[in-house]
Amino acid sequence: xxxxxxxxxxxxxxxxxxxxxxxxxxxxxxxxxxxxxxxxxxxxxxxxxxxxxxxxxxxxxxxxxxxxxxxxxxxxxxxxxxxxxxxxxxxxxxxxxxxxxxxxxxxxxxxxxxxxxxxxxxxxxxxxxxxxxxxxxxxxxxxxxxxxxxxxxxxxxxxxxxxxxxxxxxxxxxxxxxxxxxxxxxxxxxxxxxxxxxxxxxxxxxxxxxxxxxxxxxxx
Amino acid sequence: xxxxxxxxxxxxxxxxxxxxxxxxxxxxxxxxxxxxxxxxxxxxxxxxxxxxxxxxxxxxxxxxxxxxxxxxxxxxxxxxxxxxxxxxxxxxxxxxxxxxxxxxxxxxxxxxxxxxxxxxxxxxxxxxxxxxxxxxxxxxxxxxxxxxxxxxxxxxxxxxxxxxxxxxxxxxxxxxxxxxxxxxxxxxxxxxxxxxxxxxxxxxxxxxxxxxxxxxxxxxxxxxxxxxxxxxxxxxxxxxxxxxxxxxxxxxxxxxxxxxxxxxxxxxxxxxxxxxxxxxxxxxxxxxxxxxxxxxxxxxxxxxxxxxxxxxxx
Numbered sequence: 005x006x007x008x009x010x011x012x013x014x015x016x017x018x019x020x021x022x023x024x025x026x027x028x029x030x031x032x033x034x035x036x037x038x039x040x041x042x043x044x045x046x047x048x049x050x051x052x053x054x055x056x057x058x059x060x061x062x063x064x065x066x067x068x069x070x071x072x073x074x075x076x077x078x079x080x081x082x083x084x085x086x087x088x089x090x091x092x093x094x095x096x097x098x099x100x101x102x103x104x105x106x107x108x109x110x111x112x113x114x115x116x117x118x119x120x121x122x123x124x125x126x127x128x129x130x131x132x133x134x135x136x137x138x139x140x141x142x143x144x145x146x147x148x149x150x151x152x153x154x155x156x157x158x159x160x161x162x163x164x165x166x167x168x169x170x171x172x173x174x175x176x177x178x179x180x181x182x183x184x185x186x187x188x189x190x191x192x193x194x195x196x197x198x199x200x201x202x203x204x205x206x207x208x209x210x211x212x213x214x215x216x217x218x219x220x221x222x223x224x
Numbered sequence: 225x226x227x228x229x230x231x232x233x234x235x236x237x238x239x240x241x242x243x244x245x246x247x248x249x250x251x252x253x254x255x256x257x258x259x260x261x262x263x264x265x266x267x268x269x270x271x272x273x274x275x276x277x278x279x280x281x282x283x284x285x286x287x288x289x290x291x292x293x294x295x296x297x298x299x300x301x302x303x304x305x306x307x308x309x310x311x312x313x314x315x316x317x318x319x320x321x322x323x324x325x326x327x328x329x330x331x332x333x334x335x336x337x338x339x340x341x342x343x344x345x346x347x348x349x350x351x352x353x354x355x356x357x358x359x360x361x362x363x364x365x366x367x368x369x370x371x372x373x374x375x376x377x378x379x380x381x382x383x384x385x386x387x388x389x390x391x392x393x394x395x396x397x398x399x400x401x402x403x404x405x406x407x408x409x410x411x412x413x414x415x416x417x418x419x420x421x422x423x424x425x426x427x428x429x430x431x432x433x434x435x436x437x438x439x440x441x442x443x444x445x446x447x448x449x450x451x452x453x454x455x456x457x458x459x460x461x462x463x464x465x466x467x468x469x470x471x472x473x474x475x476x477x478x479x480x481x482x483x484x485x486x487x488x489x490x491x492x493x494x495x496x497x498x499x500x501x502x503x504x505x506x507x508x509x510x511x512x513x514x515x516x517x518x519x520x521x522x523x524x525x526x527x528x529x530x531x532x533x534x535x536x537x538x
Binding site: 009012013015016018019020022023026030102103106109110113114117120133134136137 | 396397399400402403516517520521524525527528531532534535536
């Protein structure tokens with residue numbers, strides 16, 4: 005069992021991250037999905053801040069602040085606006101039913117935990133046991149992208165995956181160098197805005213944001 | 225050993241006698257929260273006394289099973305009340321059945337009630353029995369998973385041992401226990417036929433689950449079943465307290481702690497009853513076909529709790 009209270013809180017936040025990943029898998033409304041994404045960012049930011057405080061890694065404060073700014077405030081705000089403008093807060097129809105998705109999710113979690121066990125034994129950080137949770141979050145976000153057909157949930161799935169990777173980096177090596185983190189954050193931000201513009205283009209061309217229509221090439 | 229046996233008998237009798245009080249308290253809280261004038265806290269006792277004084281009416285098509293089932297259900301619940309540590313950990317009876325057997329005891333009562341409901345051959349009885357079986361076969365694995373999480377932490381499936389380990393550890397945050405606690409709450413709502421899964425006060429046949437099964441019972445049989453329902457709620461609450469809030473239960477051999485344990489139990493039960501009434505007030509009964517999703521979530525939470533225990537707490 006973990007010894008110190010900061011570490012226990014990080015473990016608790018890791019568990020909450022995993023729970024939010026499952027909630028995102030089962031959430032059917034786009035607005036609910038965006039809210040969950042914001043909560044995931046908040047859990048991530050606070051766990052990063054606690055790791056920074058308890059280990060004295062000061063650059064982690066910056067990445068925690070960046071996460072808070074981008075993933076809790078800016079992106080959810082942008083997504084809310086997008087949902088309102090595109091008028092897409094209908095039910096997202098997933099390709100599999102909820103129960104089957106959840107069972108696959110549990111299998112993925114077991115797989116990720118087993119996968120992370122040898123890796124985390126090599127890592128030298130105090131938070132290494134949360135690596136399995138981070139990998140599970142990545143795989144669950146993958147699963148979410150696979151089971152959704154609409155464009156916006158897929159983008160949120162992509163961002164959730166980025167969250168998972170970020171958490172993995174924090175727990176295995178106390179985060180990437182600040183330059184890399186800044187670069188990734190900027191990339192993600194620009195990517196989201198570009199995708200936002202794409203949404204309008206996709207809808208104009210296909211009259212829907214369902215990506216099934218994009219499986220075939222068509223000529224004009 | 226003799227004191228242990230005395231304690232065992234005292235605790236079981238206490239659970240059986242006090243159980244309707246918890247039901248009355250919950251109904252009272254619910255009435256207050258909903259802005260109605262509340263029935264007295266002793267209302268369940270009055271209902272039972274009235275029912276015991278009446279003559280039983282039994283359908284012509286009923287077999288002996290129908291008469292026997294209420295006694296069986298009551299006995300199962302009394303047995304379950306004897307296994308769960310409520311005020312003291314020193315229960316000579318509890319090695320006879322661990323947490324897994326406890327799930328079996330609840331299942332036995334349920335099977336008899338369902339059989340009795342189908343026995344008389346009315347359509348509502350059959351409908352209720354089928355619905356009850358659907359709910360319970362989804363709730364049972366989740367309940368077992370909750371027990372497994374607690375057992376993994378304390379390395380034993382014996383309830384007194386689990387309580388001992390959980391109550392006397394140094395304070396630590398267990399995410400796995402938190403998940404298991406939420407899952408246990410969802411399961412116990414389903415198993416005790418409370419809102420949002422079932423409405424205990426419903427008179428609308430189409431939405432009934434538990435009530436549909438006991439429609440044909442009257443007088444002393446009905447009283448026994450109502451009493452068993454009260455004991456079941458009490459036992460589930462005691463189980464939740466024992467697993468997730470075990471502080472205050474008197475450890476083995478420490479009889480001086482008994483008055484304090486009684487007080488702690490009363491306070492926790494009153495709190496639990498209020499929370500149950502509050503949750504029932506703020507939520508609406510869900511459609512029957514949403515129940516599998518609800519219980520699936522409970523199962524998911526329990527499994528996640530167990531997995532997280534393996535990863536983060538070993």
